[in-house]
Amino acid sequence: MLKRWRTRILLTLAVLGPGFITANVDNDPNGILTYSQAGAKFGYSLLWTMIPITLALILVQEMCARMGVVTGKGLSDLIREEFGLRLTFIMMVLLVIVNFGNVVGEFAGIAGSLELFHLTKYISVPICGILVWLLAVKGDYKSVEKIFLAASVFYIAYIIAGVLSQPSWHTAIVATVKLPPRKVWRDQDYLFLVIGTIGTTIAPWMQFYLQSSIVEKGINVKNYAASRLDVIIGSITTDVVAWFIIVACAATLWVHGMGSIDVPADAAEAMKPLAGQYAFLLFAFGLFNASIFAASILPLSTAYTVCEGLGLESGIDKRFNEAPVFYWLYTLLIAGGVAVVLIPNFPLVSFSIFSQVLNGLLLPLVIIFMLLLINRRDLMGDHVNSLWFNIAAWTVAVIVIVLSVVLMVQQLHFLHRSA
Numbered sequence: 001m002l003k004r005w006r007t008r009i010l011l012t013l014a015v016l017g018p019g020f021i022t023a024n025v026d027n028d029p030n031g032i033l034t035y036s037q038a039g040a041k042f043g044y045s046l047l048w049t050m051i052p053i054t055l056a057l058i059l060v061q062e063m064c065a066r067m068g069v070v071t072g073k074g075l076s077d078l079i080r081e082e083f084g085l086r087l088t089f090i091m092m093v094l095l096v097i098v099n100f101g102n103v104v105g106e107f108a109g110i111a112g113s114l115e116l117f118h119l120t121k122y123i124s125v126p127i128c129g130i131l132v133w134l135l136a137v138k139g140d141y142k143s144v145e146k147i148f149l150a151a152s153v154f155y156i157a158y159i160i161a162g163v164l165s166q167p168s169w170h171t172a173i174v175a176t177v178k179l180p181p182r183k184v185w186r187d188q189d190y191l192f193l194v195i196g197t198i199g200t201t202i203a204p205w206m207q208f209y210l211q212s213s214i215v216e217k218g219i220n221v222k223n224y225a226a227s228r229l230d231v232i233i234g235s236i237t238t239d240v241v242a243w244f245i246i247v248a249c250a251a252t253l254w255v256h257g258m259g260s261i262d263v264p265a266d267a268a269e270a271m272k273p274l275a276g277q278y279a280f281l282l283f284a285f286g287l288f289n290a291s292i293f294a295a296s297i298l299p300l301s302t303a304y305t306v307c308e309g310l311g312l313e314s315g316i317d318k319r320f321n322e323a324p325v326f327y328w329l330y331t332l333l334i335a336g337g338v339a340v341v342l343i344p345n346f347p348l349v350s351f352s353i354f355s356q357v358l359n360g361l362l363l364p365l366v367i368i369f370m371l372l373l374i375n376r377r378d379l380m381g382d383h384v385n386s387l388w389f390n391i392a393a394w395t396v397a398v399i400v401i402v403l404s405v406v407l408m409v410q411q412l413h414f415l416h417r418s419a
Contacts, residue, residue, distance in 0.1 A: 018213035023234030024152040028294035029109030036267040039249025044175035057235040068214035076309030103337035109291030112265030129338040157286035162244030164279040167251035209301035299333035364401040
């Protein structure tokens with residue numbers, strides 16, 4: 001029995017990576033901003049969203065992992081083969097635009113986090129851009145994955161910051177398992193943040209990156225159980241971190257009536273006089289770690305997806321001359337993201353909101369394609385969704401699609417008011 005468990009643990013550790021990394025990148029500056037706003041503006045009352053968020057993330061990511069290990073192909077590769085190059089090309093163009101907006105947001109997070117330590121963005125952003133570029137161009141899959149796993153561990157900074165903020169643990173736990181009173185649903189800002197908190201969980205790039213990573217790592221059906229555990233652990237871990245971000249901001253900004261924030265760095269700065277120097281340092285460090293982590297993954301995910309979708313060579317185990325389109329696209333996304341953030345007075349907030357609107361357009365298509373593919377017995381064999389899994393998956397899909405559309409409409413309305 002002991003030997004069997006030791007074998008299982010070693011196998012899980014060997015497979016650990018794609019699911020854990022992908023889920024944790026979801027806590028990027030955009031996610032941190034949403035969770036911080038939730039805690040700052042409405043205290044503990046949005047903590048209940050963490051349970052449906054975790055379940056939805058596990059369902060969707062598990063399907064991607066299963067398709068990857070069974071077919072040995074990335075999601076964009078399967079879409080091209082089953083639905084044609086024209087539709088795939090349109091999706092790739094949309095994905096590049098959406099992901100570029102996210103890349104800009106990640107470098108804005110780097111700038112904001114280091115400006116808290118009085119380091120100008122004109123120094124910090126170019127240096128971090130070069131480091132991110134070198135990571136993929138000079139590394140291989142195993143070394144890069146180890147760095148990403150290490151970066152995932154540093155999200156513990158938010159958990160410690162949440163503890164240091166001295167929240168009301170009883171209130172937080174009750175709010176997590178109990179729905180808020182009906183009257184709060186009349187508040188449009190509350191509804192917007194509920195939709196935003198749930199809607200930021202599942203992004204199109206995540207599904208493409210997870211499946212591509214599983215394929216490049218060479219995980220097969222024999223290791224599927226360990227890969228599924230990787231997905232579950234990653235989904236739970238990332239939402240525990242999100243829970244603590246909300247708690248930290250509720251215990252400090254909300255309790256002291258600070259109200260909403262505009263950028264993630266605002267939360268760290270406002271926390272300094274309320275929760276102390278250590279909480280400030282941890283929150284600021286957590287933002288920097290999340291920003292540079294996501295700034296590495298998003299361009300990589302985009303390059304993987306586009307090259308797979310168009311049938312081109314991809315992968316960080318290949319040299320530059322073996323996969324030129326892959327590396328040039330990766331390079332252009334990073335260079336473009338750095339350049340935009342360095343433009344004086346560039347409207348980064350509006351730009352980020354616009355990219356999320358496009359995200360809302362693309363996400364429903366990706367989820368529908370995933371569900372159509374995973375139920376193809378000629379592709380998946382006996383690993384198609386069961387009846388009950390399909391019911392759960394389509395329910396999550398419909399909810400996520402509706403939330404994406406509503407969020408998209410709200411964000412367009414916000415842009416219209418701001419214009």
